[in-house]
Amino acid sequence: MGTLAYKKEILPDNIQPFKVHPQKFALWVGISVLCMAFAGLTSAYLVRKAAPNWQEFIMPTQFILSAVLMMLSSITIQGAVWAFKRDKIALYNATLFISLALGVSFLVSQYLGWMALEQRGVYLNGNPSGSFVYVISYLHVAHVIGGILPMMIALVRSLWLFGDPAKLAAFKTDNNKRVGIELLATYWHFVDILWIYLLLFFMFS
């Protein structure tokens, strides 16, 4: 309790030369960490691809559908950020819900994509070319789920609290909570762009 009360006091009397909210900055650092993880995996893919015994196959169209779903949800979650800043809570709830629905349908679409791969005879424990696609897309899905969970929390909290303008105003005065939806949107755009990158990489590398 004491530490929490204390934590809010850390920021005000500190000068922040870069004027970046520390949590936003931390998120960007975190994103660069994830970029390195996926850069490592895709370079491993390239190194292995250069060696003999590499089985080629065509990506299932479900993966492309996934990318479209992801892009749409990026737009809607940006709408949620816009609505939150202008206190349009009904719009905020709606866009958040649509983003969530699109996120879940992304998971379904990925699952169908894996099924389609198996139907083509590409198995997790087969040639490394397929194993890479499975493992890398599993890891990506894990990161998408890492965005869906806070999205659910944000929606529940909004339905719970933000109907009351006083509670909304109180929420917005908290320097850390205020930026939550922006952090979520930034992260969501990241997993969106990440999937587009991975898909293009798998299709054209």
Place this chain on the structure above:
Amino acid sequence: MAELHNPAIEVGHDTHVHGHDHHHGHDDHGHHELNFIEKYIFSQDHKVIGKQFLFLGMAWAIVGGLFSIFFRLQLAWPDESFPILEWFLGSWAEGGKLSAEFYYALVTMHGTILVFFVLTAGLSGTFSNFLIPLQVGARDMASPFMNMLSFWMFVLSSCVMLFSLFIQTGPASGGWTAYPPLSALPQASLGSGLGMDLWLISIALFIVSVALGGLNYVTTVINMRTKGMDFFRMPLTVWAFFFTAIIGLLSFPVLFGAAILLEFDRLLGTSFFLSDIYVAGEALQHSGGSPILFQHLFWFLGHPEVYIIILPAMGIVSEVMSVHSRKPIFGYKAMVFSILGITILSFIVWAHHMFMSGLNPFVASIFVLFTLLIAVPSAIKVFNWITTLWRGSIRLNPAMLFAIGFVSLFISGGLTGIYLGNSTLDIQLHDTYYVVAHFHIVMGLAAFYGMFAGIYHWFPKMFGRYMNSSMGYVHFYVTLVGSYAIFWPMHYLGMSGVPRRYYDFSVFDQFNQYADLNKFITIAAIIVFAVNILFVFNFFYSIFNGRKVTVLNPYGATTLEWTTPIHPGHGNWVGEIPAVHRWPYDYSINGRDFIPQTEALGAGEVDDHDHGSDLPNAGSAIPGKH
């Protein structure tokens, strides 16, 4: 923000410090009272978290050090039996004789524990946490909660590793590098079974810990500096921790990826790292993978990892050396840029660990070039340390001795690095004790010396008491002589071709002539281990019985941590955070012993240290100021 009064007047005792007092004047009591668990166990105070990293790191250092004594006993007296081994290791040393399987497990655990748990978490985790907020002028890390999580991830990782020591098939035994196929095939050896799974889980958790910590260090350094704390007014410790965190954030995720691929190979039958292979006469399903790929991924972390270990030690040594020479650090900006240079180069030299793997000789030559280039920033740093000592008013306290010892070891170990960096020589020396000697001196011992320097130096800030100097001197001199006694002879062993990773040399005619040398090394190792137990005793004894610190700034240091109360509470400063007006190395300047960073510049004085002001008393003088 108001200019600061001199905070050196305020002395607080176990006060819980907070930034803004105004709003809870009418609040009830207990608002800031933390119970024991919040204060010492699940603490979000960066100073407590730093100490937690130190305690756990020390515990692991004792375990890891003891393991090395165990396998050194085997190397020195392969035919003797040591009942103490059976007492410690049970059926792994039946009749007091270490089993070959467990010899490898001990070596693997020694490497893993020392590299990751002691010299990464125990060194960078301790001092980055403890010093960054104190030295940049922040009340805490950017996210104290994530910081706490970082420590508890380390605890979790430690528990998994500790657990793996007690399972029936023993811990991982394929070396700390966990190369496949040995690590990828559970049936390949005892240690490749459950022990290897636990090793991978433990390392994955550890990477999460490093990432959470590093994220905080970088964010804090960039966003939370106090007023006036420009980048080029940061102490070199902070610079070193900052770049260490960046290296960790960029390289550990790649190891994480490699660990996941390896675990898929182990559990789900993929073939990332496994090609057509026979085990016990049986052909396996796996096909098409590349074990060399794992080496690339591993060393993309593994090489930067050695700089994750050594950079914090370099930063600590720079700071300690400047304070106790009463001189500005020589070439401050050169120090910063050489850290930057090492950081960049650390990412493009990994394949020098793989000259033996059938690497294309043309590719190898490029890695040789980059590897040798690291000598340039390293030599700049060594030159600057020596010139900082030159004509200084040196205080030879234990912290300073270990800082000087660091430079000695860094030179000795660094020079052999130039030999090994050449692929032509490396192919001859790679699998010999020459490499063991090289990396133990340059990164193992040197990093330990940096850690000791830091512990002796900041102990008063950590616990409000001094460590016992007499025990400190014994610790230093015995450790210094012992360090060279252990590792110097290994160069000769290596040059005459004695291979690493052998369980018993007595069965080889060409190697058993070194039996006496191996005994000598083992005896030296036991003495050094014993004297380091004395250090641990000194450490804990001094926490409770050491001489008490009575002044805020016992060393006459310039940096911000010495402006906090003797027992700083959570939030570090009572009242406002001091503002900074100058760089951290104004020692023996303008006729004064030192000028704290918090002191405003005098009329006409400039905070510019590129032009000769590194020499004592040669600053842009304001005579009679103050």
